[in-house]
Amino acid sequence: MQEPIIVIRAKGEECIRGEGVIEVPVLKPIPNNDALRRLRELCSGKWDAVVFMSTVAVEYTHSVVKDPCWVKCMAVGPSTAAAVRSLFNSECVTPSEYSSLGLLNLLRGFNGSILVIRSMEYGNSQFSELGGIVTEIGLYRLSAINDELSKLKALINEREKSGSPYALVITSPRVAREVSSILVNLRQALIIAIGPTTSRELSRLNIPHRVSRVYTIDGAINEAKQALNKD
Incomplete structure (x- = not known):
């Protein structure tokens, strides 16, 4: 069975569907x-x-x-x-x-x-x-969705306690900043940045990760699947 892949994104971005993929929209756009x-x-x-x-x-x-x-x-x-x-x-x-x-x-x-x-x-x-x-x-700013942040913390805690590998896809620098405290000292997580800009932010935050070779959410998910299936 495919280990879970948690996509951490802003609300309103492309929606992902597929077995083992969980979307957590931790930010919502607010128009100016x-x-x-x-x-x-x-x-x-x-x-x-x-x-x-x-x-x-x-x-x-x-x-x-x-x-x-x-x-x-x-x-x-x-x-x-x-x-x-x-x-x-x-x-x-x-x-x-x-x-x-x-x-x-x-x-x-x-x-x-x-x-x-x-x-x-x-x-x-x-x-x-x-x-x-x-x-x-x-045109808009992004605001944290506290309920979704709590959901993300619970999902990650559950996966860490299980001892099984899983993946986290970080979709933007703003998302990285919002969830950085949750990503510290994870033992089972493979963290994937959607692209180089997000990667630079994760590096600044001292969060170990790898960069997707295709700079889309689908590309990052496919990379996560390949990496998890190797184990």
């Missing part, structure tokens, strides 16, 4: 109404490129902007691109590396105005390297 009003103004004209950093960013954008306000669309990964396709009937380019760095590599040398739509959780944005052609807007 001022930012949504500003986005409506920003999208009164066309941008040469609009970059979406999450499926939640796409959904909040569609709540105030019904038609594409871009010539070219870029999305951080396939789930975000799928959300744009579904809500705006528009195709997005995705980088080969599903991360902000992957998008930055696509945008280097781009000649035109760029609007980056994301959460309010970012800091030291890599896109600042591109200078004045970039405008970034955070």
